[in-house]
């Protein structure tokens with residue numbers, strides 16, 4: 370467990386973070402610009418000292434103001450990947466990777482180089498690398514330290530779209546294959562969808578909501594952050610079967626609830642995360658028959674929020690353990706007389722869940 374309880378005044382921002390995070394997977398740190406995300410990362414890495422408080426990583430105390438403990442960055446065993454790669458221009462990639470690394474573990478070196486696909490770059494200098502390649506080297510350098518935790522501060526932010534797309538599969542591999550817990554600062558919901566297991570939303574220096582990505586994504590606190598077209602739910606499901614005649618894959622939300630989505634090339638049994646846009650979910654009170662809509666799920670209404678200025682109603686449904694938001698017009702909600710607790714059917718068009726919504 371990473372246990373954080375720190376306070377620090379930074380100009381007009383009062384950073385006051387209390388948080389317990391798991392020692393596994395990727396935790397996305399999300400929030401508006403200037404809300405304290407980088408300041409938190411700097412406090413964790415030891416680049417900045419909290420006014421008060423403590424940080425414990427596993428069984429190691431990194432700082433504790435009451436006990437006068439403050440480990441400097443080099444003693445924390447924490448890797449840091451910045452927005453810009455910050456490589457040494459006069460060293461080759463191999464030189465950058467091993468700089469300051471006294472542990473000559475060739476197997477680990479080979480594993481990291483393979484994971485990040487940088488074997489063909491080892492003799493090149495940073496000036497000849499693309500932005501995405503530089504970031505892969507920077508990630509490799511951080512991993513070679515065998516850190517107890519990796520901090521990544523918007524590693525894709527300075528890259529153009531093609532470079533982001535080039536780096537993303539490596540980050541996805543990193544998320545799946547590396548056992549080091551990663552704290553990943555981002556503004557991008559797409560990166561969170563593809564990479565993160567946990568998510569922390571920070572506002573004005575404080576944690577607003579934290580937890581598993583699917584539950585934070587579906588929380589009312591998250592709704593103001595998702596522009597109308599982006600409002601969506603994330604649901605974890607297992608790949609079951611591909612349709613014998615059509616380019617659709619069936620994924621199971623539970624033993625008796627499934628979704629047909631765009632064809633996925635994943636093995637049966639693998640977990641996937643499915644994003645379902647709230648505008649693509651409709652509700653009926655009676656089970657529809659002879660409909661073009663492929664996905665009809667039994668659901669119970671769990672919450673109803675009016676978004677008056679747009680004459681829209683956001684309805685949160687429970688489908689087994691999963692939460693699903695549906696956006697309706699006020700007219701439709703009035704006509705159906707929807708109430709919390711009602712048993713209804715949620716309809717989702719098969720074509721509405723595309724490759725971009727599957728991770």
Ligand SMILES: Nc1ncnc2c1ncn2[C@@H]1O[C@H](COP(=O)(O)OP(=O)(O)OP(=O)(O)O)[C@@H](O)[C@H]1O
Pocket residue numbers: 379380381382400401402403404405406407408409
């Ligand atoms: N050393 C400092 N002295 C005074 N103010 C500071 C200092 N460091 C950070 N701040 C202020 O604290 C606030 C939070 O900054 P921080 O960089 O942590 O935000 P952020 O959430 O990472 O933003 P962004 O997403 O834009 O990178 C900003 O208003 C910043 O000006």
